[in-house]
Amino acid sequence: MPGARKRALGTPALGSGLALGYLSIIVLVPLAAVAAKAADGGWHHFWQVAWNPESRAALELTFELAGGVVAINAVTGTALAWTLVRDEFPGKRFVNTLIDLPFALPTIVAGLTLLALYGPTGGIGVDVAYTRWGVLMALLFVTLPFVVRTVQPVLIELDRDMEEAAASLGAGRFTVFRRIVFPHLLPALLSGVTLAFARAIGEFGAVILIAGNLPFKTEVASLYVFEHINSDDPTGASALAMLMLVISFGLLLAVGALRRWATRHDR
Amino acid sequence: MAIEARNVTKRFGDFLALDDVSISVESGSLTGLLGPSGSGKSTLLRVIAGLETPDTGEVFISGKEATAVAPQKRGVGFVFQHYAPFTHMTVWDNIAFGLSIRRRPKEEIHARVTELLELVQLNGLGKRYPSQLSGGQRQRMALARALAAEPELLLLDEPFGALDARVRKELREWLLRLHDEMHVTTIFVTHDQEEALEVADNVVVMNAGRVEQVAPPRELYDHPANPFVMSFVGPVNRLGEAWVRPHDIEITHEPNGVAQEAQVERIVRLGFEVRVDLVRDDGERLHVQLTRNEAEVLELAPSDIVYVRTRVERTFSENGEPTRPAPSSVS
Numbered sequence: 270m271p272g273a274r275k276r277a278l279g280t281p282a283l284g285s286g287l288a289l290g291y292l293s294i295i296v297l298v299p300l301a302a303v304a305a306k307a308a309d310g311g312w313h314h315f316w317q318v319a320w321n322p323e324s325r326a327a328l329e330l331t332f333e334l335a336g337g338v339v340a341i342n343a344v345t346g347t348a349l350a351w352t353l354v355r356d357e358f359p360g361k362r363f364v365n366t367l368i369d370l371p372f373a374l375p376t377i378v379a380g381l382t383l384l385a386l387y388g389p390t391g392g393i394g395v396d397v398a399y400t401r402w403g404v405l406m407a408l409l410f411v412t413l414p415f416v417v418r419t420v421q422p423v424l425i426e427l428d429r430d431m432e433e434a435a436a437s438l439g440a441g442r443f444t445v446f447r448r449i450v451f452p453h454l455l456p457a458l459l460s461g462v463t464l465a466f467a468r469a470i471g472e473f474g475a476v477i478l479i480a481g482n483l484p485f486k487t488e489v490a491s492l493y494v495f496e497h498i499n500s501d502d503p504t505g506a507s508a509l510a511m512l513m514l515v516i517s518f519g520l521l522l523a524v525g526a527l528r529r530w531a532t533r534h535d536r
Numbered sequence: 537m538a539i540e541a542r543n544v545t546k547r548f549g550d551f552l553a554l555d556d557v558s559i560s561v562e563s564g565s566l567t568g569l570l571g572p573s574g575s576g577k578s579t580l581l582r583v584i585a586g587l588e589t590p591d592t593g594e595v596f597i598s599g600k601e602a603t604a605v606a607p608q609k610r611g612v613g614f615v616f617q618h619y620a621p622f623t624h625m626t627v628w629d630n631i632a633f634g635l636s637i638r639r640r641p642k643e644e645i646h647a648r649v650t651e652l653l654e655l656v657q658l659n660g661l662g663k664r665y666p667s668q669l670s671g672g673q674r675q676r677m678a679l680a681r682a683l684a685a686e687p688e689l690l691l692l693d694e695p696f697g698a699l700d701a702r703v704r705k706e707l708r709e710w711l712l713r714l715h716d717e718m719h720v721t722t723i724f725v726t727h728d729q730e731e732a733l734e735v736a737d738n739v740v741v742m743n744a745g746r747v748e749q750v751a752p753p754r755e756l757y758d759h760p761a762n763p764f765v766m767s768f769v770g771p772v773n774r775l776g777e778a779w780v781r782p783h784d785i786e787i788t789h790e791p792n793g794v795a796q797e798a799q800v801e802r803i804v805r806l807g808f809e810v811r812v813d814l815v816r817d818d819g820e821r822l823h824v825q826l827t828r829n830e831a832e833v834l835e836l837a838p839s840d841i842v843y844v845r846t847r848v849e850r851t852f853s854e855n856g857e858p859t860r861p862a863p864s865s866v867s
Contacts, residue, residue: 428620428623430616430618430620431620431621431622431623433587433607433614433616433620434614434616434620434622434678434681435622435633436587436606436607436608437585437586437587437607437608437610437612437613437614437682438608438613438633438634438637438681438682438684438685439608439609439634439637439638439685440608440633440637441608444637448633448637449622452624453623453624534623534624534625534626534665534667
């Protein structure tokens, strides 16, 4: 009985009051402050500072890169999780630990490392510094663990009997993956790419060194905000922040709906 | 579809699951693989389905060598012990799976699934998900799914193991009827001797990775090949060198020369069957089965002194071969 359990832990009103209070202090009030800042000069002014050619370029680049990060991570993250769960190879434990490294490393160090190897002085003939490819690599580096770590446990728990049953019914390996395995991974995969997406649109530390911050070329939203704060334009910074907030929230809602659809059989 | 396994051996690490096993199954028959857990019966079934590859030995399907053929190319319906439902698909889609991946026309799939839902008595439940079914319904769905693509061989791994006794009995009878109607070659695994004797027309008894005996149920019960089979296919009393079934012991109130004295310890009445536990004066315990009528005539009560005599007892030589059974007194 869910009702009984709720009562045992205190009244529902107390619990939701605490949750909402905490959420307000940590998230809602600061966001409201940003919104207030952005709206300083009224709606018309907000729109003017938020939607200019430079901010638009930054927003477009940010979401393009985040989209690329999602697409690449969905494939490589699933493949990595698959290898770690289903295959046996020497050094598997080491690789498994390696996956978490981007989480453990300060992101500025990640940027530094990438610049050292793939920068002008890298010495391997690849120079992606101050290019969009460099930014993409930095983002892929910091978002690597998300899909792997959300898909891996689901793959471990997945009932192998189901795959054998499908095989005995005539399904080849690809059909088994497409019809049986993938639908079970989808909810976790959606969580993973959502986290990766959120990280990619907000990433600052790993990007700042390798991007070189060239407006219209490598300036992503976070760098735009940073630059405008630096050049004493907090309203412009807040306005773009507000815009990103609205777009991201909309995307999160859409992913939530997709997840509910993907887990419809569990209810 | 006739099946033959020749000299099949399979190891899992240090564990020898199948030790040089050879069996042959006639087309259209209903065969039970019977044995305790770890005897290799499920592994043998999985080897036949192609879900395991034997270390050595061969599998022949309809006379053709098929040891290395992938499971999806064997034309086999496999029902898993825990049914392995596709939890993300409706009952309908589960059953249709084998047909839809073969890209059969929509109308054909619709007709076949409707027919199968009828056959397994799940009409009207096609839109449900497996998590919304009872154990018995899930089992029937798994059967329908395995039957959908009209396999020539149906393999069932402990098909009724996880169900309660009443549902189990119903499904057993249902499987028998189904087999009579469809004549698909069927092999099922069970650890329940009663299930094997009731359902199968031929039983393969397995123990520790080896085949102990292959025989029809009645012969298995009446002429067990060795002490293992004797004790596995039914309850037994061990009396020195001899093995006696509980219903082959006769109880009387009068000693008549060849009978021996014993004391009634416990009486259990199970409807038609009455079980009597006796202790002989040498301390040996005997389990006896009587019919209700026999028990009523005897009017037994705990701590009564009675006389016992065996009707049939069996002895086996040292290498496990049966020696001639003969009626005699309890030695």
